[in-house]
Amino acid sequence: MTPERKAKLIRTLQHRQPDLSLITDQVHKPRNLAALIRTCDAVGIQEIHAVIPKEGYRYRGTTSGSDRWINTIHHPECEDAVAAVKTKGMKIYAAHFSERAVDYREVDYTQPCAVLMGAEKWGVSDAAADMADEHILIPMMGMVESLNVSTAAGIILVEAQNQRLKAGMYEECHIGEVEFRETMFAWGYPDLAEYCYVNGLDYPPMTEDYELVDPSAWYKSVREGVASTREWPGKQNLSFDADDSTDNS
Numbered sequence: 001m002t003p004e005r006k007a008k009l010i011r012t013l014q015h016r017q018p019d020l021s022l023i024t025d026q027v028h029k030p031r032n033l034a035a036l037i038r039t040c041d042a043v044g045i046q047e048i049h050a051v052i053p054k055e056g057y058r059y060r061g062t063t064s065g066s067d068r069w070i071n072t073i074h075h076p077e078c079e080d081a082v083a084a085v086k087t088k089g090m091k092i093y094a095a096h097f098s099e100r101a102v103d104y105r106e107v108d109y110t111q112p113c114a115v116l117m118g119a120e121k122w123g124v125s126d127a128a129a130d131m132a133d134e135h136i137l138i139p140m141m142g143m144v145e146s147l148n149v150s151t152a153a154g155i156i157l158v159e160a161q162n163q164r165l166k167a168g169m170y171e172e173c174h175i176g177e178v179e180f181r182e183t184m185f186a187w188g189y190p191d192l193a194e195y196c197y198v199n200g201l202d203y204p205p206m207t208e209d210y211e212l213v214d215p216s217a218w219y220k221s222v223r224e225g226v227a228s229t230r231e232w233p234g235k236q237n238l239s240f241d242a243d244d245s246t247d248n249s
Contacts, residue, residue, distance in 0.1 A: 001188045006210060009187050012069075013180060014173040016046040019112035020160060021090060023081045025128045026119040027149055028053040035150035036117070037070050043161040044170065046183075047071040049081040053119065068190065078128040085114040092116055094132035095152055096124040101135035109160035110167045117153050184210050202228035 001009075022040055027033055027050070040048055050072055075081040082092055093107055094116040107113075116132055118124030123146075129135065138147060138155055147155070164170060175183070185203050186193040188210060196203055204218040204227075212218070221227040 001210070006188065009184060010210075013175060013183055013187075015044045015170045016173075016175055017044045017164060017169065018046055018174050019088070019090065020045055020109070020164070021085055021114040022048040022153065022157070023078070023085065023092070023114050023116040023128075024048065024050045025078050025081075025116060025124055026051050026053040026122075027117060029120055032120060032148070032150045036153055037072070039150070039154045039157055041069045043157045044164075045070065045157070046175070047073065049073050049075060049084055049114070051075050051078045051081050069187065078125060079131065082116075082128065082131045088112065090114045091133040092131060093134050093136050093156075094118075094124050094129055095137065095156060096129045096132065096135045097137050098129065098135045101137045104136040104138055104156050105159055107134050107136055109163045110169060113160075115153065115156050115160070117149050120149055181206065181210075196230070197232050200229050200232065202230040 020043075022036065022045060024033070024036060027036065033050075037048065048070060052074055073081075073084065075084065085092065090112040092114055093104075093109075095104070095118065096116075116124060116128060118128070124132075136156065138152055140146070146152075173180070182203065185206060189212070193203065195201070199222075201222065204215065205213040207213055218227065
């Protein structure tokens with residue numbers, strides 16, 4: 001890593017908001033998913049929860065875009081995704097038109113929370129809406145009744161970012177030391193991190209300055225079968241055919 005790139009990675013991770021998340025309730029179009037993940041990266045979200053569509057995802061290939069910087073946890077049902085974030089003490093704000101829906105700017109995004117977005121055609125499911133703490137909506141002044149899911153999420157998440165900026169929540173790091181170092185490794189050495197993941201190996205040691213410690217010796221231990229192993233969780237990252245190019249400098 002160059003010093004400039006290392007500084008950028010550190011700065012980005014220091015701004016991450018682990019108590020702000022996004023739930024996608026069966027969103028399936030590649031361009032929408034790519035746009036949602038890109039927005040999450042922009043506002044400092046580190047982890048999102050994706051409910052797998054009943055018909056599956058409509059993507060075939062992979063792109064080295066924003067999904068590289070975001071952890072995506074897949075869930076078979078929305079109840080599982082909601083339970084996962086509520087276990088962390090987060091409130092659920094569902095983008096859903098109902099009698100109890102309020103303007104999206106009226107809720108407090110500085111508290112632990114997750115924004116729930118529904119599928120492109122059907123919106124938030126009845127089950128998901130029932131589990132939400134609040135229903136929020138974006139006032140519409142034109143002829144159309146709804147926005148594209150990625151556009152709507154962008155509007156809501158920028159409001160969350162604005163509230164958190166005013167509260168000074170981006171001015172200090174909220175990521176624990178162990179997670180910080182492991183994320184720095186995965187971001188700084190993506191090919192090596194993937195190799196460790198696929199082969200069940202622990203990450204090789206790094207210095208305090210995030211440089212590899214004697215990589216030749218580590219590779220030798222791998223070849224000899226004595227390198228430290230690790231059981232990696234079943235976390236997956238979304239990948240798309242959609243155009244999701246980013247500035248990875």
